[in-house]
Amino acid sequence: MEKENSTLKSLKATEKEMRKNLILQATLTLFGEKQISEVSMRDIAKEAGISAALIYRHFKDRDELFIEAFILKSQEMITTFEHTILEKEIILVEDIGKEFVQYLVHNPLFFKMMTYFMLDHTLVEDHLERFNTTIRELLAIFDTGFKQSGLKQNVRLHSHAFFSALNGIMITFHHYPGRSEKEVEDHIERLTSLISSLFSKID
């Protein structure tokens, strides 16, 4: 009895989790299609094939839903990026730069969300903390690169500088006016390799 009961309960819980995930996936799909601030609860409901009211059985409000979608996407990023970097024998600062920017270029959705949350003042304390935990995990990977290149001092400071410089390249040039997608990517690659080479000549 007890056992069956708890199995049923956990089944139900899993189902609930899956429905919640369905909403999150619909949200992410729409984030890819339009400006994040323009995605409405009705849009999401329609995309998920449910009524808007149902979303509120899973998320407190729009803010919470958006943050959870971002956290989900961030964890995916960390996992992929960590895997790409840590499988290498020698972790070069140059590789980290290249791979990170490549990830951003090929996952514009993650990039879009990251900048959205970086520039939005209105994030509540609690949510901001979750966002920053993710960023810190990423910075830890950058640290590894600098340590392996022999840097002894100010490792985290270098990671901050390198990380933010790469962000800056993306933000400043991803909408380079009047250029094709290919040209933009090439330019971003050139800038990334210039910055990366500066950072790897440190020791």
Added chain:
Amino acid sequence: MEKENSTLKSLKATEKEMRKNLILQATLTLFGEKQISEVSMRDIAKEAGISAALIYRHFKDRDELFIEAFILKSQEMITTFEHTILEKEIILVEDIGKEFVQYLVHNPLFFKMMTYFMLDHTLVEDHLERFNTTIRELLAIFDTGFKQSGLKQNVRLHSHAFFSALNGIMITFHHYPGRSEKEVEDHIERLTSLISSLFSKID
């Protein structure tokens, strides 16, 4: 007659220009107080002490008003920054970095607007062009620094990289969580000087 007529006409034109400027100033004031996307036409009218309908006698729509406000602020930035840099005898890359970031830190309004327009996809072609003209003027100043430091090749590429790296520092860390304003400024300064020193060791 002819002369008086034209004087009167130009007086009227000046008056009109002043009223237009009043609206622009009200817009900028509100940009400083809240998120740019949250500033409404009614807010602006209230701040300027006029009715919302009057704004439409001076600007085609909200988009045009916002762009003109940004152009105004950008020209102010260019003028100030150019003056600060070009009065120096030797123009060091390090100084450009320091002064530019200092300008952004002390003029959060300009910084806010710049990032708003960089990340907003919805800018019309024509407006985007005006925005980029401003950025190019700024890059020209960066170029001067690199040329004076003896850089012969890829000057504009270096300016792009340096400029975007500084932007990245600002964007990534201006909301460093749980730190005081002073601590944030110090951190940004440290990062700026690290990046600047990398860029000035080039030749």
Added chain:
DNA sequence: TGTACATCAGTGAACGCGCGTTCACTGATGTAC
């Protein structure tokens, strides 16, 4: 096996609001004769 009750996913409609923009109008000032 049957019945009364509890739980809860799910919904359509509505609430209350603020938005960008337009409209029809007023009234002050200038112009022509």
Added chain:
DNA sequence: TGTACATCAGTGAACGCGCGTTCACTGATGTAC
């Protein structure tokens, strides 16, 4: 100097819309006896 007309800054109210969120309700499924 007086009068008829044109111009135009300026306005309050309204239009039409979409938003986040809540409410009262349905109906399916599980539970207890």
